[in-house]
Amino acid sequence: MAPEKENTPPEIPKIDFSAPKLQPGTENWSEVRAKVMNALESYGCFEAVFPRVSPEARRTFLSSLEDLFALPVETKERNVSDIPYFGYFGRLPYLPLMEGIGIFNAGLPATVQDFCDLMWPQGNPNFREMVISLVGQIKELDHMVRRMVVESLGVLDKYYESHIESTEYLFRMMKYRGTERDQGTQQQGLVEHTDSNTITILFQNHVMGLQVQTKDGDWIPAETSPESFIVLAGASLMAWTNGRVHAAHHRVMMEGKEERYSVALFSVPRAGYLVQAPEELVDEKHPLLFKPFDCIEIELEKSGY
C-alpha cells in the first residue's frame, strides 16, 4: 500500500442523491447504486446528500423537539410500547444523557395523530404535519437504497415488492444532554450497538456525536450537513443479503455542554416476517450465514440498547 494511503484516516463515503431525476434505469442511478453497494459492503454506512427534505424543514422540526422533550415526564411516559425503546425512555442508569421518544408505525398518519393526542391533548397539528411529511420524504430515500441493494444482487423482480411490503417504520426522536465534563473530554451518549432492523436514516442538530466503527475497529465521526443524512445498515439487511452488506456498529459520544437532538427513521421487518437470505444468494461459495429470525422478536428480547 502506498505510504500516503496508510496515513489517510478512513472517512464515511458521501453519496449524492440530489439529482431531481434519480430514477431506476438512468446512468446516474447505476453510478449511485454502485457507490451505495460499495459503501454498504465496506462500511455498512454512508452519508447521503438528500435535499428533498429542506434544511428549513429540518431546522424547524429540530427546534420543535425542544418543546416535545420539555413536556412533563408523566406526559412523555404516556407514549408506551411493548417493544423496548420503541416508546418513551429516559434517564436510564446506563444512558444518563439520553432520552428517546418513538412512534412505531409512523407511516400511518393515524398513528402520528394518536401520538400527538397523547402529548398535546389540546392538539398540535403543526407537529403532526411535520412528522408525516418527514417520514414520507425520508421513506423515499429508504426505498431507493433498498431498491439499489436488491437490484445490485440481481433479485429485484422477485423480492423488491415483498421487501417493501414487509416493512414498518419506527420514527424516533432523541435528545442528549450536554456533558458536565471538561472541554475536550467525551462522555458516552449512547452505547455502541448494531441496529437490528433493515436500514436506519438519521439526521442531527449542529451538535455532532454519532460515530461509526470501521471493520478495522477504528471509530470515525458520522457527520451530517443540513442537507445530508447518515444511512446505516442493520442486522436484518446483513442477514437478508447473506452477509454481503456489513451492519455498522455505532455509538454517540458527547462533548461540551450543548444539547444534541437527533431524528431517525428505522425500516423494521414487521412482526412475523422471517428475515432470511433468498435462495439466489446462497450457494457453495456463499453458505447461509444467519439463521432466519423475526426482527421484532429480537427487539422484544433486548435488555441493553
Ligand SMILES: O=C(O)CCC(=O)C(=O)O
Ligand atoms: O442519536 C443518534 O445519532 C444515534 C441513535 C441510534 O443509533 C439508535 O437510536 O439506534
Ligand SMILES: [Fe+2]
Ligand atoms: Fe443505532
